Amino acid sequence: MRFIPQTEEDVRQMLATIGTGSVEELFAEVPAALRLDRPLRLPPARSEAELLAELGRLARLNATAETHRMFLGGGAYNHFIPAAVDHLISRSEFYTAYTPYQPEISQGTLQAIYEFQTLICQLTGMDVANASMYDGASACAEAVLMATRATKRSRVLLARSLHPDYRATVATYCRYLDFELVEIEFDETGRTDLSVLAGELNERCAALVLGYPNFFGVIEDLAAASHLTTACGARLIAAVQEPLALGLLKPPAELGADIVVGEGQSFGLPLAFGGPYLGFFAARSQDLRNLPGRLVGETLDSKGQRGFVLTLATREQHIRREKATSNICSNQGLCALAAAIYLALLGRRGLRETAEQNLAKAAYARAKIEALSDFSLPFSGPVFNEFVVEGTIKAVDLLRRVQVQGILGGIPLVRWYPQMSNRFLVCVTEQNRREDIDALCAALAGGAL
Amino acid sequence: MRFIPQTEEDVRQMLATIGTGSVEELFAEVPAALRLDRPLRLPPARSEAELLAELGRLARLNATAETHRMFLGGGAYNHFIPAAVDHLISRSEFYTAYTPYQPEISQGTLQAIYEFQTLICQLTGMDVANASMYDGASACAEAVLMATRATKRSRVLLARSLHPDYRATVATYCRYLDFELVEIEFDETGRTDLSVLAGELNERCAALVLGYPNFFGVIEDLAAASHLTTACGARLIAAVQEPLALGLLKPPAELGADIVVGEGQSFGLPLAFGGPYLGFFAARSQDLRNLPGRLVGETLDSKGQRGFVLTLATREQHIRREKATSNICSNQGLCALAAAIYLALLGRRGLRETAEQNLAKAAYARAKIEALSDFSLPFSGPVFNEFVVEGTIKAVDLLRRVQVQGILGGIPLVRWYPQMSNRFLVCVTEQNRREDIDALCAALAGGAL
């Protein structure tokens, strides 16, 4: 076994030191009735070559942007990842380390996370960001919990245009916490209906959660929503499912958001069938001691040099136990590192230009699809890099026809919005060339016949 | 330009410090007549994504063991490379370092090369090995040069069964050195004809070079050759084109070889269309100061701790200039590192077992091919993992038919041995499953009709 170093001679010597006759005896405390009396029924050990052959077979069964023209978004985005990202996160000092509990030998992780926190603050405009959470959906749930803690209120409004996974995750987290979850309808712009919202907001409301952009790719009017939430003392939570948009859109803080959460996958993480991704969580200073998750802070060492440590741990479960602000006790360290590297590589100009390319390509695709006879764009609100298309037949059937031509043309919306059986969500990124978009349009036109 | 950091403001500031008005002026010493008055005619800069798309297109045009069943050897072998090898040589401290001229900040490279030298000594049984050379063929040429230096003789015998590239490279290196190169025929065993050899050996002979195994995959009788060379004072050079064989075969030193050179590609290096590979060069202590190439030696630091340095540099060209033992001034550092890692991973048992699998699979293939009606094995000598097959039609045509079935069935020998138009060289490694071999036999049988 190449991962287990003990030789038989080692085992003999160690048993002698321990003073037992066999390894078996070391398990004396496990009652016989609880002992498994047979080998595990698992396939036999594979050599490295066999393993790669088997996994290669499975991997080749999956469609990717290398095998198909891909227009899938909906919370996970096909962006280019510079080679330097993977090179750096593959440094074993980063990826084989544990949580940086011993700061003197963890300054690499700690400084990188501190930089990540800063980058998230810069992007969102918020005062403080934590060291990351599992993903956008769970970060959104944590934001709702924090808002209820901070406001001591229990009514939570969720936009129905918010990503369905985010809504579902909030519901799971709140399942047994006696909260009132209310969904707020959207209007023909694809944005949350502000008049409905105004009617549902009251002094029992802890929070309103809006997507920014929302699940339809539409940019919600945060500023207007903020006027309403501020008036009744509720927290406005902006949930960003496509953070590349922040390269171009006004930062949520500037528009009045109180908490900004979101999904960081777009920043250098592979699609990987949905994970591991990167939840980010940013808030205003007022909420500092209510934050869930880890925080890295600056301090000094015994010689007065700058250094970084995990801090404000008194919020956390290993100290506070049942009074902790969350049960989370890890972060997505390596994913946050990847995001920091990605953002550092793109930098000020690159992030903007990449966002502008996404915007331009999506606009080109929208215009071209809108011009097709059997298609329309049901929502009129401004979009970034994805948008809803309505056809004349069931989207599921249409997209299957498009798929046969090597195109993953979009996501049918019917699973989450039963009345939208002819609608689907199309995403266009900097990875889609004009010819890909043209091919999609041709396939849609053909498929609709 | 992501690889060039200077901003326009930096440039202005630097020019001010230098005291010139423009970058242009820095080239004042280049006469106008020699200035290129147009931009270079090269394709425009590609983004990273475009570059990968273009290279991906080219890469997919090539056949590999992932796309074909591969039975090609002939000096380059399809062996499995454990993932740990690439992980470790991808540490940038290794691969972005230069030659270890400053030993205090190069102990990583130096210790690894010292370990490589030791591993080569252990494998070959020799006293000393250098830090590596370009490849097996050029190492062979350097061995011939060393033998002539050491013996002060100028007649060199090369087995005709020696790898043709090795013979050709020796010829190129010796082209203007007034040596007499003589090729020695092989017999029906596929080994060098000892009676012909005895007739050609005399007191003018500097060296005899034998493949071990030779180009036909046959294991030469080094011991018998050594008796003859020793008698006339010539150096016996064993040239190892498939070093995995040394996991099983007697070390050349034990059989009387004076110099052992060879190709280390089998030890963890990808096929990569022929390079970069890894020449190794080992000799007896008597030749120490005649060795070409770099050497790493053990020494002590100012505090008496063990450390490693480049040593015996007085043989080399940066000190000796025209009197150097060779003009080589680099080694295949990263390839030698890969080989050291590969050998450390396989270790004593792994090397042996891998060699035994190669032997067994080749034996299985030989027996099965020999049983086919239209095929025979022209050479009777013992082989390791490759062997010559003779068919009834031109090998080039036969192999093209086999290739259509997704099998790279072997290497036609006619290019180097014009009388062997129906013969080809088949290699079987631990990477070929029994079903691959069976498929080859079926395709050969079908192709010969």
Add this chain to the structure above:
Amino acid sequence: LNEKLLFEHSDKGRKGYSLPALDVPPAHLPAELVREDIRGFPELSELDVVRHFTRLSTWNYGIDTGFYPLGSCTMKYNPKVNEVACRLPGFAGVHPHTPEELSQGALELMFQLQEDLAEISGFPAVTLQPGAGAHGELAGMLMIRAWHEARGNRRTKVLIPDTAHGTNPATATLCGYQVVSVASDGVLRAAAVAELMDEEVAALMVTNPNTLGLFESEIAEICRIVHDRGGLVYCDGANLNALMGISRPGDAGIDVMHFNLHKTFATPHGGGGPGAGPVGVTAELAPFLPVPVVVRHADGFRLDFDAPHSIGTMKGFYGHFGVLVRAFAYIRSMGPEGLRRATDMAVLNANYVRARLEGVFHLPYATRSLHEVVFSDRRLGGGCRTLDLAKRLIDYGFHPPTVYFPLVVAGAIMIEPTESESLESLDEFCEAMLAVAREAEEQPELLKQAPQCTRLGRLDETRAARQPRLRWEKT
């Protein structure tokens, strides 16, 4: 050498990226939606970025750097081939919204992993969705509550032994439960549970082996007691590395357990994550699993969202797939004998360290250890505490053990060597521990001023908490 922050390096106009030329007309958003430039955002070349993070990495300590005996964390070797496997284009590049017929490879892998984990643990149903151990706990405790609610029997309390991880009580709270602590004498006693177990107790949360590295030898009896009074038993699976092929929690009467793939199944910890926290449950609890689970149909594998009793979804999509690939690769590489051997050797290693150190270090519990051993600083000389020992070990080139946990041992020193370490490593570590113990007697200042060999000296954590500076700002 020091390394500035990214933001301090930046120079207006530098860039480290490249984009293809835009091949469609530019587009514009309404001006009121568009932000200003991001002030202070980095501007660096590719080399700047590479050098920055390469340097940062050298201030970190990983498993590949050296021995990492962090108790309760199972810092075993992370095989390199697994890193290759999860990066195969067909795994790294598959979008979660890909139609099922075009993601069969991903689904088959997940299905097989569900089955493997079921066999290893003895639970018939498994969800791969939770993103970490604590997330798995939350899923598991929500299922327990859902089960009670489905029976119309709300219940209000959860019993948790005093040796438990802090996430256990935090999770119970998040499920709306009140936490009742159970005292143990190293091992949890059936009698202690019986005393507290009543009709208001929804569940007992145990860890087995517990955080003292001791097998909960009364677990079967405890499960019976809890079940008899209508409760369920949750097992924190953090220490499963001590049991593979030896004993299956599902066979002992446990109802729900989470796995830490990043501990037992060798996926890298990544400096804090991502991990993965699948959960196994009994058949009775299977209807409550989060959606989706992967099911096999005649025509292939599917994501099943149709589960009316499900607690819902724990996060976006289906789990930390990239982590699942690595764990699957590990299980396939090991095979049944390999997993059993891992457990055997993990336990042997821990007992060897115990045997070598117990004469010098105070061992609060004498029961036979499994995969880890907990000492205390009681016998440490010169007024030195556990923290001093830990920092001094850094100077010897080792990552310190887990310290001050479990809370039931004052000044705990919790050592988990894992099976990956050779006798040679263990000996070197034990020599260092013994040397530090001698230093504590003879030169305690060496411990109190440690570490000396790191770029930074001991860091002031109090200052960080009192004057929080959680982001860089231009000064």
Add this chain to the structure above:
Amino acid sequence: LNEKLLFEHSDKGRKGYSLPALDVPPAHLPAELVREDIRGFPELSELDVVRHFTRLSTWNYGIDTGFYPLGSCTMKYNPKVNEVACRLPGFAGVHPHTPEELSQGALELMFQLQEDLAEISGFPAVTLQPGAGAHGELAGMLMIRAWHEARGNRRTKVLIPDTAHGTNPATATLCGYQVVSVASDGVLRAAAVAELMDEEVAALMVTNPNTLGLFESEIAEICRIVHDRGGLVYCDGANLNALMGISRPGDAGIDVMHFNLHKTFATPHGGGGPGAGPVGVTAELAPFLPVPVVVRHADGFRLDFDAPHSIGTMKGFYGHFGVLVRAFAYIRSMGPEGLRRATDMAVLNANYVRARLEGVFHLPYATRSLHEVVFSDRRLGGGCRTLDLAKRLIDYGFHPPTVYFPLVVAGAIMIEPTESESLESLDEFCEAMLAVAREAEEQPELLKQAPQCTRLGRLDETRAARQPRLRWEKT
């Protein structure tokens, strides 16, 4: 921390590999052919090996670690995407004996690279075969001799300036030539060449810009002189980074030049190799190129072995293909403007360092520098020499410049920053150089006892040479 040798770690029975089960009957060689066990050979687990080489790596200094101003070596950034490119399965996995129709991608890449190098250098024909610069020199000088021989005009001598790399004379010797050294005054003078040039001189070998970083401004005139007397001119292309898009050696009258892809074209140096040393030649010399060259036919690309005048083959197969892929990727990433900008900025960087240091360090040649600048230790105080300065720079976190080369400058300090370095890096380096110069005056022992910040102190090279220990042996 120290790290033993592989062999000192080993433990009988450990292994770090895995093989599939043998699926054919075992076979045996005649016993007299089979060796005994290899005594002392390593036996380690995968983690042992990974940790060993990871630790070794941390004692190395690479470009990603920091500034590496090694003169004449062009230590520029090695782009990460190139490492990905050469590992694409279709490149890494293609066997050199693959039929041409199944290796068109490899052949097309090589063909395009031949064309690119021809355009950059001004030589119409290029071979990619040589494995390194010195190997390219050998190929080039063999072609020169073959050309003379083909004209029935043997000739016996080669002129080499005193500033040349040591490989130049070593190569000339290997081609059977006698070396005649030509004195220069920093720049090679046409008059000096004219004086030595006669009918016995086969060639002049020059480096341009030369190893002092100075452009050989009389090169056109020199080429005319050599050509007029029937000789050829070889150019060592090590310093091509100073000329891309500025001036093409082929246009200046040079006949043969090698490229160092691992310098100018950003392929990694690998701690000593592998590099690649393609050679460009004039049309007249093209028939003598090594075989094979890649040619384009109507039906695709082919390896052409049919060259009766060829000097033969320089090594196995066709060149360091994996290195060629990286260089090709670099050229495509840069484009024509990028290469020109690289040269501009390399020269700007060198002149900036020169401007900042020349008041303090002695500058033996006042001519305008191109891509590198050579100082000497003449003004260094406290009896310190170049070596002391170099070792002290290590303590400041920098790789030292090239030292004691070129030989024409006593105590040479040869600095080549390359275009990759930012102004910030250059300033930090210049500050360090100036600080060390001050220390030499005030505390020379700091230099003489340097380095202090490395794991090992200054190493005894004399001892290594006097008592050679070139391999480990069991003691």
